Amino acid sequence: xxxxxxxxxxxxxxxxxxxxxxxxxxxxxxxxxxxxxxxxxxxxxxxxxxxxxxxxxxxxxxxxxxxxxxxxxxxxxxxxxxxxxxxxxxxxxxxxxxxxxxxxxxxxxxxxxxxxxxxxxxxxxxxxxxxxxxxxxxxxxxxxxxxxxxxxxxxxxxxxxxxxxxxxxxxxxxxxxxxxxxxxxxxxxxxxxxxxxxxxxxxxxxxxxxxxxxxxxxxxxxxxxxxxxxxxxxxxxxxxxxxxxxxxxxxxxxxxxxxxxxxxxxxxxxxxxxxxxxxxxxxxxxxxxxxxxxxxxxxxxx
Amino acid sequence: xxxxxxxxxxxxxxxxxxxxxxxxxxxxxxxxxxxxxxxxxxxxxxxxxxxxxxxxxxxxxxxxxxxxxxxxxxxxxxxxxxxxxxxxxxxxxxxxxxxxxxxxxxxxxxxxxxxxxxxxxxxxxxxxxxxxxxxxxxxxxxxxxxxxxxxxxxxxxxxxxxxxxxxxxxxxxxxxxxxxxxxxxxxxxxxxxxxxxxxxxxxxxxxxxxxxx
Numbered sequence: 001x002x003x004x005x006x007x008x009x010x011x012x013x014x015x016x017x018x019x020x021x022x023x024x025x026x027x028x029x030x031x032x033x034x035x036x037x038x039x040x041x042x043x044x045x046x047x048x049x050x051x052x053x054x055x056x057x058x059x060x061x062x063x064x065x066x067x068x069x070x071x072x073x074x075x076x077x078x079x080x081x082x083x084x085x086x087x088x089x090x091x092x093x094x095x096x097x098x099x100x101x102x103x104x105x106x107x108x109x110x111x112x113x114x115x116x117x118x119x120x121x122x123x124x125x126x127x128x129x130x131x132x133x134x135x136x137x138x139x140x141x142x143x144x145x146x147x148x149x150x151x152x153x154x155x156x157x158x159x160x161x162x163x164x165x166x167x168x169x170x171x172x173x174x175x176x177x178x179x180x181x182x183x184x185x186x187x188x189x190x191x192x193x194x195x196x197x198x199x200x201x202x203x204x205x206x207x208x209x210x211x212x213x214x215x216x217x218x219x220x221x222x223x224x225x226x227x228x229x230x231x232x233x234x235x236x237x238x239x240x241x242x243x244x245x246x247x248x249x250x251x252x253x254x255x256x257x258x259x260x261x262x263x264x265x266x267x268x269x270x271x272x273x274x275x276x277x278x279x280x281x282x283x284x285x286x287x288x289x290x291x292x293x294x295x296x297x298x299x300x301x302x
Numbered sequence: 303x304x305x306x307x308x309x310x311x312x313x314x315x316x317x318x319x320x321x322x323x324x325x326x327x328x329x330x331x332x333x334x335x336x337x338x339x340x341x342x343x344x345x346x347x348x349x350x351x352x353x354x355x356x357x358x359x360x361x362x363x364x365x366x367x368x369x370x371x372x373x374x375x376x377x378x379x380x381x382x383x384x385x386x387x388x389x390x391x392x393x394x395x396x397x398x399x400x401x402x403x404x405x406x407x408x409x410x411x412x413x414x415x416x417x418x419x420x421x422x423x424x425x426x427x428x429x430x431x432x433x434x435x436x437x438x439x440x441x442x443x444x445x446x447x448x449x450x451x452x453x454x455x456x457x458x459x460x461x462x463x464x465x466x467x468x469x470x471x472x473x474x475x476x477x478x479x480x481x482x483x484x485x486x487x488x489x490x491x492x493x494x495x496x497x498x499x500x501x502x503x504x505x506x507x508x509x510x511x512x513x514x515x
Contacts, residue, residue: 067380075398169448172304173304173307173308173311177311270349283395284322284394284395287322287398287399288318288398290402291318291322291398291399291402292315292405294405295314295318295402295405298405298428299311299314299425300408301409302409302412302413302424302428
């Protein structure tokens, strides 16, 4: 562990809410609106942290613990994530399994906290979230497995270090399929438009938003911040694969951060030009992502 | 090498799309696109030994699979006035999963198959086998007679893919004969679908089996 490993962590902590701001701004430009300020999320977080939380009498300690454990899990996952060939704070063989496990833990506590409220709406959102994640998680697993098998490494830091221009020339189609699957997983895991609509407040149609309806004050700030960090993590996965590698470490880092915001813009464009899919069609899309990942894995074997 | 691999991946993806797609028109277009892409395969796979016969094979394949068959099938769909839904026996998600499993099985089988000589790409034989499996699965799992024709075409595309990989050893006459066979088969099937629908007002194959003379 050295000082340079702190850079990806600090960048994630500081810049991740800005990703949401960039997505919102892209959508606003598409819709012909001025849109909220780019730094609105920071103000929201600050405002929410000043407020007190309201707890329903039917909830137990699980409801209070949910946002905290979620934030702790995603923060640990951020420490495992390298950025722009800059090594992560923690790296050991097999840490990609821990990475997926931590994201699973975060989801589990969001779902359990939602069920703890006893609200039927939140139960519905929780059920959908679990259903969709049962389909995205295998896809993410196979994606990381393909990368591990392509590079022969079993740690996220070591896995992304050798992915470079030469790698793209050699097995470009496999990596392209991996990126495609990863983009679908990114949209699904972060409750983005073809799967879930982050703006809607119609309880019947939402997935992620409905689960956090009862949280307030600092708890909601924690959830909002965890969501931003999660988006940052998935964007970092995509950037780690597609990033062109240069000799200079600082240029790499700069390109990586730029790449993150390019991905935010792409997500914004997808949200602007696509409609939300019908609920029965969503599993088809997610299984499709899993199929892309599986095809990439099989093609990579030979 | 890279372009060949790209074409093979497109074939795999289009097969998966066919397994997961619910629209008849979209399926016909996908099969047409697959035919066009495969038509370019003989030229790209044998880039260094380019000759007239590969060009003839490519042009014939593209014209037949990319233009004549889709036109014919669209006509059959229009004349028979079938609904544009595919109506599978096996659901779309389950079909996709079966497709991925079939791909795995074909990769495994090809590790056990001794290849007689070097072929254009290590993915060629597995992808060809996968197309054959996908075509067979489409034939047995869909209700519409038109999608059975599509399944047959995918099956033939699989055989064609394998044939192109070893095209240096197969005479042009054999390839042309296969193309002609497929053409006649689709022609006959198109006419049959039209006549069945005119006689019985539907082309659902599970109901055809109850017809006894």
